[in-house]
Amino acid sequence: MNYELRTKSKFSESKTSLFSKRRQEPLHPASVSFPGGTHPPQSKELTFESEIQPGPNVKQVAVMLSQHIGAACEPLVKKNDTVQAGQKIGDAEAFVSAPVHSPINGKVKEIALQSHAVLGRSPAIIIEALDYNPAKRTPNVKWKDEVGENRFSAEQICDAVRVAGIVGMGGAGFPTRVKIEPNPRLPKEIMIINGCECEPCITCDYRIMLEWTDQIIAGIKLAKKASGCSQVFIGIEDNKPKAIEVMNEALQRTSNTDSINVVPVKTKYPQGGERQLIKAILNRNVPTGGIPPMIGVLVLNVATAAAIAEAVVCNSPLTHRVVTVTGRAVANPGNLYVPIGTPVAELIEFCGGVTQKSAKVVMGGPMMGIAIADLTTPITKTTGAITILTKEQIGSAKFARRQTACIRCGRCIEVCPENLNPTKIAHAVKNNLLDVAESYYINGCIECGCCSYVCPANIELTGYIRTGKIFLAGRKKKIPE
Ligand code: SF4
Ligand code: SF4
Structure with a gap:
């Protein structure tokens, strides 16, 4: 069966009025899109223009046992074991899971809790490198x-x-x-x-x-x-x-x-x-x-x-990935091919370190990324970028983000790609009315951050919604079936 592609004419542009000044014209005549959304710089x-380069000569990696949706892996190695690059070091029997492998030849130093950008402290296999040569892992x-x-x-x-x-x-x-x-x-x-x-x-x-x-x-x-x-x-x-x-x-x-x-x-x-x-x-x-x-x-x-x-x-397991190290606060930004488990600090150092104005390190990009305080946090299979923001960026954002009352402009509704009403959901969460938030389809939120980004009152709508989803999930766990 052949499926006809959407063309520009089939897509309604009716939601664009408020943001027409920011909107860029499509560079390709046949570009298609979805309703809602926004245009951050x-x-x-x-x-x-930075070609993919081999990353640092790592001394140690921390391979998280949970770096995917589904069951976390159980370690298959123990302290002091010698491991080879590509060797499976963790797995789970569950259908929804994926094994983890050592990206380097090395020795297991310990299996310990390690900072994880999403899960907090989480088990990881710490491996000391024996002879890692990034140039060989092209x-x-x-x-x-x-x-x-x-x-x-x-x-x-x-x-x-x-x-x-x-x-x-x-x-x-x-x-x-x-x-x-x-x-x-x-x-x-x-x-x-x-x-x-x-x-x-x-x-x-x-x-x-x-x-x-x-x-x-x-x-x-x-x-x-x-x-x-x-x-x-x-x-x-x-x-x-x-x-x-x-x-x-x-x-x-x-x-x-x-x-x-x-x-x-x-x-x-x-x-x-x-x-x-x-x-x-x-x-x-x-x-x-x-x-x-x-x-x-x-x-x-x-x-x-x-x-x-x-x-x-x-026959190569997933042991390395490309990570963009970027932001105005890093000396030499670039795209690096690095072992999974490389600490963020080592990547930043490899990129020439940070300028004195650096203020915030984000795992991911500025819209959906997560700020991290512990720079020993390792790269996982899903880490596409490390973004380092300057003090000016944080400072000005802090000033600009002084929250005021909702002016009912409707911008958050205009940009929501899931056709939700973010202000109503956030209001319900704020007042601990989780059932009401659920009736407004809080779980349909993809946490894209568009609503927070455009809100002229600087209301952290996505933050409220994310919190509401966590509370709802916690409440469901407590209620027996
Ligand atoms: S964008 Fe902000 S100010 Fe406008 S309706 Fe939504 S919450 Fe209110
Ligand atoms: S964060 Fe959620 S509610 Fe806000 S615009 Fe994105 S999908 Fe909609």
Whole structure:
């Protein structure tokens, strides 16, 4: 079955009036998008042209036992064990989980609690490096353009992805094997490859698209075969014309790519949210609280596709990833290929350290990232960026963010990509009316931060909503079925 792509004319622009001054014109004539959203400054210029480089010569890594959605891993090694690069060091029997591997040759120093950006203190395997040489672990896998996906059965591909511990590398961290494996109850027809990278400052996916193009195409072909999808759309924001160009060129020179198409989408935040990308490309709605397979769609990030190719063709587990180290407070920003488990402090030092004006370190980008206080926090499979903000940025933000009363302007409603009423939800949470917040679909919030970003009264709407969701989840756990 052929699915007609959405064109600009099919998308209503009616919600744009309030933000028309900030709105950029699409750079590609056929760009499509989703309703709502906003346009924070892209701020990608610091690393946009920075080629992927090997990272620091790490002395020690901390491999978190939980760096994905689902069951945490149990350690398979103990203190003083010697481990080899690529050796499985943690796994779980649960279906929704993914094993973890040592990225380096080394010795297990201890299994201890370590700072985790999302989970707080969480168990990790600390490994001291014996002979790590970043130059030998080159990121530039040269693909001979044809992966020969017919060499592998769908089962072999799924198994290789599970064994390699691949999870969604765009930030969600959902185990990829569970995603791509055919499910008779929820058959997948269409695969969308997410190359949007809509979060400001981050450029790791952009550089992967430019430098590992054939590897991504190879991963797409393998994932398509494993999942049984008949069509693939690669969604790329139209502020990345070079990525659109190289992807199209790669598709033209590769066989069996007739059903794979690049779709330029508008540069708008959060265009990279999977629900928003599906809406933009297919004009389909994922049910609130539902998942894309419910409407026959599978979404994978470009970095995940590249990891699939490496796992299936080269038998390589997911032990390294590209991380953008950026922000005006870091001396030499760049895109680094680093072992998973590398401490944030080591990356910052490798990038020339911070300027005296540095004030805040964020794991991720400025919209959805999480500020961290402990710089020993390690990189996980889902960490795409470290952003270091200056004192001026924090200072001015503090001044600008003095909260005032809601003026009922409706901006938060205009920009919400999930069509929610953020002010009503936040008000309910503030007054501890969790049932009311639930009736306003608080759990449909994707925590994109658009509402907080545009609120002229500087009300931390996303913060209230996030807190409300945590309280609701806690309350549900306490109530017996
Ligand atoms: S919460 Fe903020 S954005 Fe929403 S209506 Fe009130 S003032 Fe406007
Ligand atoms: S309510 Fe949630 S989904 Fe809607 S704009 Fe705010 S953070 Fe984003």
